[in-house]
Amino acid sequence: xxxxxxxxxxxxxxxxxxxxxxxxxxxxxxxxxxxxxxxxxxxxxxxxxxxxxxxxxxxxxxxxxxxxxxxxxxxxxxxxxxxxxxxxxxxxxxxxxxxxxxxxxxxxxxxxxxxxxxxxxxxxxxxxxxxxxxxxxxxxxxxxxxxxxxxxxxxxxxxxxxxxxxxxxxxxxxxxxxxxxxxxxxxxxxxxxxxxxxxxxxxxxxxxxxxxxxxxxxxxxxxxxxxxxxxxxxxxxxxxxxxxxxxxxxxxxxxxxxxxxxxxxxxxxxxxxxxxxxxxxxxxxxxxxxxxxxxxxxxxxxxxxxxxxxxxxxxxxxxxxxxxxxxxxxxxxxxxxxxxxxxxxxxxxxxxxxxxxxxxxxxxxxxxxxxxxxxxxxxxxxxxxxxxxxxxxxxxxxxxxxxxxxxxxxxxxxxxxxxxxxxxxxxxxxxxxxxxxxxxxxxxxxxxxxxxxxxxxxxxxxxxxxxxxxxxxxxxxxxxxxxxxxxxxxxxxxxxxxxxxxxxxxxxxxxxxxxxxxxxxxxxxxxxxxxxxxxxxxxxxxxxxxxxxxxxxxxxxxxxxxxxxxxxxxxxxxxxxxxxxxxxxxxxxxxxxxxxxxxxxxxxx
Amino acid sequence: xxxxxxxxxxxxxxxxxxxxxxxxxxxxxxxxxxxxxxxxxxxxxxxxxxxxxxxxxxxxxxxxxxxxxxxxxxxxxxxxxxxxxxxxxxxxxxxxxxxxxxxxxxxxxxxxxxxxxxxxxxxxxxxxxxxxxxxxxxxxxxxxxxxxxxxxxxxxxxxxxxxxxxxxxxxxxxxxxxxxxxxxxxxxxxxxxxxxxxxxxxxxxxxxxxxxxxxxxxxxxxxxxxxxxxxxxxxxxxxxxxxxxxxxxxxxxxxxxxxxxxxxxxxxxxxxxxxxxxxxxxxxxxxxxxxxxxxxxxxxxxxxxxxxxxxxxxxxxxxxxxxxxxxxxxxxxxxxxxxxxxxxxxxxxxxx
Numbered sequence: 001x002x003x004x005x006x007x008x009x010x011x012x013x014x015x016x017x018x019x020x021x022x023x024x025x026x027x028x029x030x031x032x033x034x035x036x037x038x039x040x041x042x043x044x045x046x047x048x049x050x051x052x053x054x055x056x057x058x059x060x061x062x063x064x065x066x067x068x069x070x071x072x073x074x075x076x077x078x079x080x081x082x083x084x085x086x087x088x089x090x091x092x093x094x095x096x097x098x099x100x101x102x103x104x105x106x107x108x109x110x111x112x113x114x115x116x117x118x119x120x121x122x123x124x125x126x127x128x129x130x131x132x133x134x135x136x137x138x139x140x141x142x143x144x145x146x147x148x149x150x151x152x153x154x155x156x157x158x159x160x161x162x163x164x165x166x167x168x169x170x171x172x173x174x175x176x177x178x179x180x181x182x183x184x185x186x187x188x189x190x191x192x193x194x195x196x197x198x199x200x201x202x203x204x205x206x207x208x209x210x211x212x213x214x215x216x217x218x219x220x221x222x223x224x225x226x227x228x229x230x231x232x233x234x235x236x237x238x239x240x241x242x243x244x245x246x247x248x249x250x251x252x253x254x255x256x257x258x259x260x261x262x263x264x265x266x267x268x269x270x271x272x273x274x275x276x277x278x279x280x281x282x283x284x285x286x287x288x289x290x291x292x293x294x295x296x297x298x299x300x301x302x303x304x305x306x307x308x309x310x311x312x313x314x315x316x317x318x319x320x321x322x323x324x325x326x327x328x329x330x331x332x333x334x335x336x337x338x339x340x341x342x343x344x345x346x347x348x349x350x351x352x353x354x355x356x357x358x359x360x361x362x363x364x365x366x367x368x369x370x371x372x373x374x375x376x377x378x379x380x381x382x383x384x385x386x387x388x389x390x391x392x393x394x395x396x397x398x399x400x401x402x403x404x405x406x407x408x409x410x411x412x413x414x415x416x417x418x419x420x421x422x423x424x425x426x427x428x429x430x431x432x433x434x435x436x437x438x439x440x441x442x443x444x445x446x447x448x449x450x451x452x453x454x455x456x457x458x459x460x461x462x463x464x465x466x467x468x469x470x471x472x473x474x475x476x477x478x479x480x481x482x483x484x485x486x487x488x489x490x491x492x493x494x495x496x497x498x499x500x501x502x503x504x505x506x507x508x509x510x511x512x513x514x515x516x517x518x519x520x521x522x523x524x525x526x527x528x529x530x531x532x533x534x535x536x537x538x539x540x541x542x543x544x545x546x547x548x549x550x551x552x553x554x555x556x557x558x559x560x561x562x563x564x565x566x567x568x569x570x571x572x573x574x575x576x577x578x579x580x581x582x583x584x585x586x587x588x589x590x591x592x593x594x595x596x597x598x599x600x601x602x603x604x605x
Numbered sequence: 606x607x608x609x610x611x612x613x614x615x616x617x618x619x620x621x622x623x624x625x626x627x628x629x630x631x632x633x634x635x636x637x638x639x640x641x642x643x644x645x646x647x648x649x650x651x652x653x654x655x656x657x658x659x660x661x662x663x664x665x666x667x668x669x670x671x672x673x674x675x676x677x678x679x680x681x682x683x684x685x686x687x688x689x690x691x692x693x694x695x696x697x698x699x700x701x702x703x704x705x706x707x708x709x710x711x712x713x714x715x716x717x718x719x720x721x722x723x724x725x726x727x728x729x730x731x732x733x734x735x736x737x738x739x740x741x742x743x744x745x746x747x748x749x750x751x752x753x754x755x756x757x758x759x760x761x762x763x764x765x766x767x768x769x770x771x772x773x774x775x776x777x778x779x780x781x782x783x784x785x786x787x788x789x790x791x792x793x794x795x796x797x798x799x800x801x802x803x804x805x806x807x808x809x810x811x812x813x814x815x816x817x818x819x820x821x822x823x824x825x826x827x828x829x830x831x832x833x834x835x836x837x838x839x840x841x842x843x844x845x846x847x848x849x850x851x852x853x854x855x856x857x858x859x860x861x862x863x864x865x866x867x868x869x870x871x872x873x874x875x876x877x878x879x880x881x882x883x884x885x886x887x888x889x890x891x892x893x894x895x896x897x898x899x900x901x902x903x904x905x906x907x908x909x910x911x912x913x914x915x916x917x918x919x920x921x922x923x924x925x926x927x928x929x930x931x932x933x934x935x936x937x938x939x940x941x942x943x944x945x946x947x948x949x950x951x952x953x954x955x956x957x
Contacts, residue, residue: 073617439609446610446612502836503796503840504646504822504824504836505645505796506646509645513616514615514619515616533616533618550836561616561617567609567611571645574641
């Protein structure tokens, strides 16, 4: 293999599995260390820099970081990253003084954002400090978009939502509530805006066209619309027996909301076996803890009415053949089943929909009626019109929408400055040694065998008393103290300098997880097989050094299971190994040249 | 010296031996030697070798004298028995222990100072008695624990860290052991585990005294330009003559070997060593020619390494010579061991 090019920012970025998996590249190990030091406000600000809504995401993030976490490969359970984010948000001090300064002198450019959800708010968050004037049009009377309408308040309290939105609206955003945009032509034609950002989400719940649907309409609800009505208080009760169709995260919110609106028996109906569920494992767990029954292998067939009113649903009982790789190879119907119900809620997916965008404006839509958006710049086929969040590529989640917002903000800035939107700053990487003295390292590298802490919940009895009782209580001080130590500090990198190595084997002998080998070079697949411990996880890169001075062999490191304990560097007599903190520089709009309005030159006395 | 504890966490797919134990189960305390010390690599090789032989930790006896090398018995097989003896007197302790319980596996770790200076007499007599043990010399040519004075194995012309040149001739433990009749003599290098691990396994299985002289650079006092025992010098001047692969009893010989190049040697328990000659002219079963070649190469400034001499048919192992019973003496009941007053009378009568 060729020597690994560690100067490319991707190399060390990738070693930090959580940060690599996070769409917004949140510096997770850094904020966990800050929490460990009790610096909650600093931890919050590190989060806010990347993900803008730490309090919200600390509760309801989809957590792509956690399945990626290296700790999960070492002892099954990853670090409770999301829970720790909430710790930072819950225990921080007032951060208003640390929010970006908003220049009073504006740069003269005006931006329209459509929909006051996480994507548009992120665009405003990034552009307001640069002197832009941002107007957000919101159809409802409160900002927040999906975060407010589709996430029940027992998971995300309104106070948390309001506070983090206010940090952005407080920058001087022109937030126009109850102002739906009904025509893109009009908006563009008004001439009042230099760029338009569409962050209107994926507001259309999928329909289930089956016999009886129209006749039973009074008791058949579209999940996201129903949650929205609950959020705004238009719906405050539901029947005793409720069936939820679909088993994604919206279904989980629907079933748990039903229980709080008076339902006594709630069943979530899944077409396929459990391995194919879309809902996050923890959301399933939380629903089942509340005695929601999840019924697998039932395919909806018809809505059944009695006396003109919904009485239940008919399902096909499905059987599947699954191959060794876990794929379904065949399916058949093995019979029918009727389940009584007073209400049925459909949670089988949602899509973006743009009835208000005229199709002759140069904004192209593809054959599925989805706008054609550049995946890097988020620009549509019409220059100056950008999309982000669920509106761009269909339903994803909050953290993706935030990153879309960051990227779109860069594009909008470049567009407004008359620069090509596709030419963007590359990411950067800083490395700084953690060595403090002979045996001192400025990070806590003791491996703690403690297991993942469990989130304490409000008692089952207590939580149903009101719709908005937050179920998760947040970690206790003791839990925080233990959980932070589970983080392996993957961003404190093992950095190797081949020319210093005397091949004494000290690092290889001491490595607790056998991730180092000195051997003659070879091809990757062949090398992976003959390391001290075979490197079977192909998703994790191998580090291969330049030829070593004495024997021309190479140092190979399998990054997969390194616990970043620093023993290789501690035992190295020549400091060929060093522990260096990597810091990713992920560019935002503020990093662009000429990002800030010209300041009058300071007089030097 | 390291202050960070080695985490208990291990690679999840670490292989297990026939006892179901991983290499980590054969570790000891964390080394307090200098970072980069060759001795730590030898410790890792010993750990690997003992794990590979599936020895039960409680059946391993670790013995040592005084010196950096002698500290290392604490760093492997923490479940074994250990004895840190007086300087240079490790062979006596090993002798006593082995006399009392021949069933255990004895491994002595010593240094060039402990073996070739203060303990030279003990060393020679352990070889003469053909005590059943593996004796490892961690040989770095200096007294590391007392700040790097030349030891008895320092080569003529080698330079100390401060520049003095050694003028006294070295004592070579390999040649010494050959002349004293040792039946298993090997030399290796701490930086070559592929060679060292099977040698340790073969040495542990050899019945009688097995010596492995391991070149083990002192990273603090003897790893500079001008030293003949530095990492760089050793790598340049080390000539593997015979590679020994150890094949345990339970494994069939599957290595493809061509007659003439590879010689299988059957050990007393039925396991085998496969000797692969890397130097066609070298015969590791001929004591006289082997000793001659070792000397010739040494004069040329090269360290001949590998299993330099082996004689599995030697019949003078201590217990054999003394016709001791097959059961360890410490397992024989007192009544059977003690002749009683009548028996003692009979014995004494023989001398009257």
